[in-house]
Amino acid sequence: MAEIDKDIVLIANRGEIALRIIRACRRLGLRAVCAYSEGDRGAAYLDLADQAICVGPAPAMNSYLNIPALLAAADATGAGFIHPGYGFLSESPEFAEAVRDAGLTLIGPSADVMRMMGDKVQAKRAMMTAGVPCVPGPDSVLSGDLPEISRVAEEIGYPVILKAAGGGGGRGMRMVRQQSELRDAYMVTRQEAQRFFGNPGIYMEKFLERPRHVEIQVIADSHGNALWLGDRDCSMQRRHQKMIEEAPAPGIDRDHIAEIGARCAESCREIGYTGAGTFEFLYEDGQFYFIEMNTRIQVEHPVTEMVTGLDIVALQIDVARGGQLPYSQAQIHSIGHAIECRINAEDPDSFAPSPGRITAMHVPGGPGIRMDSHVCAGEAIPASYDSMIGKVIAHGRNRAEALARARSALSEMRIEGVASNLPLHRELLADPGFREGGVSIHHLENWLAARE
Numbered sequence: 001m002a003e004i005d006k007d008i009v010l011i012a013n014r015g016e017i018a019l020r021i022i023r024a025c026r027r028l029g030l031r032a033v034c035a036y037s038e039g040d041r042g043a044a045y046l047d048l049a050d051q052a053i054c055v056g057p058a059p060a061m062n063s064y065l066n067i068p069a070l071l072a073a074a075d076a077t078g079a080g081f082i083h084p085g086y087g088f089l090s091e092s093p094e095f096a097e098a099v100r101d102a103g104l105t106l107i108g109p110s111a112d113v114m115r116m117m118g119d120k121v122q123a124k125r126a127m128m129t130a131g132v133p134c135v136p137g138p139d140s141v142l143s144g145d146l147p148e149i150s151r152v153a154e155e156i157g158y159p160v161i162l163k164a165a166g167g168g169g170g171r172g173m174r175m176v177r178q179q180s181e182l183r184d185a186y187m188v189t190r191q192e193a194q195r196f197f198g199n200p201g202i203y204m205e206k207f208l209e210r211p212r213h214v215e216i217q218v219i220a221d222s223h224g225n226a227l228w229l230g231d232r233d234c235s236m237q238r239r240h241q242k243m244i245e246e247a248p249a250p251g252i253d254r255d256h257i258a259e260i261g262a263r264c265a266e267s268c269r270e271i272g273y274t275g276a277g278t279f280e281f282l283y284e285d286g287q288f289y290f291i292e293m294n295t296r297i298q299v300e301h302p303v304t305e306m307v308t309g310l311d312i313v314a315l316q317i318d319v320a321r322g323g324q325l326p327y328s329q330a331q332i333h334s335i336g337h338a339i340e341c342r343i344n345a346e347d348p349d350s351f352a353p354s355p356g357r358i359t360a361m362h363v364p365g366g367p368g369i370r371m372d373s374h375v376c377a378g379e380a381i382p383a384s385y386d387s388m389i390g391k392v393i394a395h396g397r398n399r400a401e402a403l404a405r406a407r408s409a410l411s412e413m414r415i416e417g418v419a420s421n422l423p424l425h426r427e428l429l430a431d432p433g434f435r436e437g438g439v440s441i442h443h444l445e446n447w448l449a450a451r452e
């Protein structure tokens with residue numbers, strides 16, 4: 001057993017976010033130990049860590065989700081901190097508790113706060129109390145009594161949406177247009193909630209027909225300071241999976257965003273939040289409606305980094321180490337515009353994952369272009385995990401310039417050996433709807449359907 005070293009960070013993740021965390025550790029002068037599975041053995045990004053340690057076989061259950069193996073890796077390498085990245089164990093209160101009980105520090109909020117935000121009803125209640133606007137509907141789970149449920153729906157007004165309190169990943173949700181559908185929808189959603197999330201609790205809210213997805217990035221330290229770092233528009237989604245994100249959200253009054261951002265920061269102080277986090281909202285007809293909080297770093301954090309010039313992952317590590325946020329809210333400025341395209345190894349038409357070996361790859365560059373990718377030519381995209389190849393992020397003085405730079409970067413980029421969604425991104429950046437800005441969360445799916 002090695003002695004705990006406060007300058008060593010174990011990265012309990014893989015791929016591009018593992019590399020992103022390695023880079024932040026390096027910036028801060030910390031040692032990065034990267035956990036990897038047998039499926040990632042030999043991956044090039046592992047060479048960039050100070051040390052890499054195998055935590056188990058390829059299936060995530062046995063490696064990236066294996067708490068005892070990850071703790072053993074921390075123990076063997078002396079790591080005092082664990083960065084969970086996104087996905088895997090990043091929002092697991094059980095993991096946060098196990099890390100704490102092992103005498104280590106998780107780079108993220110406390111297990112209690114994570115648990116509260118993981119229960120969407122509790123999260124909604126906390127936000128209502130903090131004055132953050134929420135989707136109309138009660139801040140409690142539904143009773144099992146159908147006449148009562150029907151009254152709640154009448155009061156909200158159809159259409160409504162039934163959502164699993166413990167839900168995530170776009171599952172356990174059902175829209176209900178009229179009373180005749182309510183009973184069956186409730187039964188099915190409750191069964192799903194029990195099956196997928198082990199929590200049969202269901203709540204109801206107004207179904208918004210054409211919202212945008214707009215979110216607020218926050219960061220909070222353990223000294224009572226919390227900042228909001230800006231907003232992102234992530235409305236370009238397919239099956240609740242984001243494909244293109246941008247900062248700031250186009251066409252929304254900046255004073256309104258600032259008011260919502262300030263409330264998010266305030267609610268971080270109220271609930272004792274620490275670390276990086278994101279408040280997700282639906283935005284429709286000039287109003288924001290909180291839907292959930294993500295208690296981790298997000299895939300799309302680079303667009304906020306590009307417009308603010310901040311290193312959010314380094315800040316995240318810094319506050320976990322007890323540091324005070326080095327800025328005041330007045331020192332956070334957003335300059336220009338940034339757009340991120342998620343490049344996946346998948347068929348651009350069927351969206352089926354396309355794992356395999358990348359035989360050739362050309363990464364774009366030039367003014368305002370950033371590429372976050374853990375792979376290079378000769379490397380494989382394994383079938384066991386998500387199919388992300390990397391993210392192309394373009395920054396410009398304004399949205400038009402960011403778009404132009406993104407387009408030229410994508411036209412330059414080349415990936416051979418696996419199918420990718422590069423051609424789809426090229427088309428999307430040329431789509432008049434997206435170019436205009438401010439599309440709803442249905443735009444991408446409607447666009448795909450029209451193309452068929």
Ligand code: ADP
Binds near residue numbers: 213
């Ligand atoms: P998850 O944690 O599963 O991602 P969210 O609460 O974030 O669940 O909702 C996921 C998506 O479901 C949203 O981005 C939106 O597309 C849709 N959605 C959720 N709540 C509503 C609502 N009240 N009205 C319309 N769409 C909704």
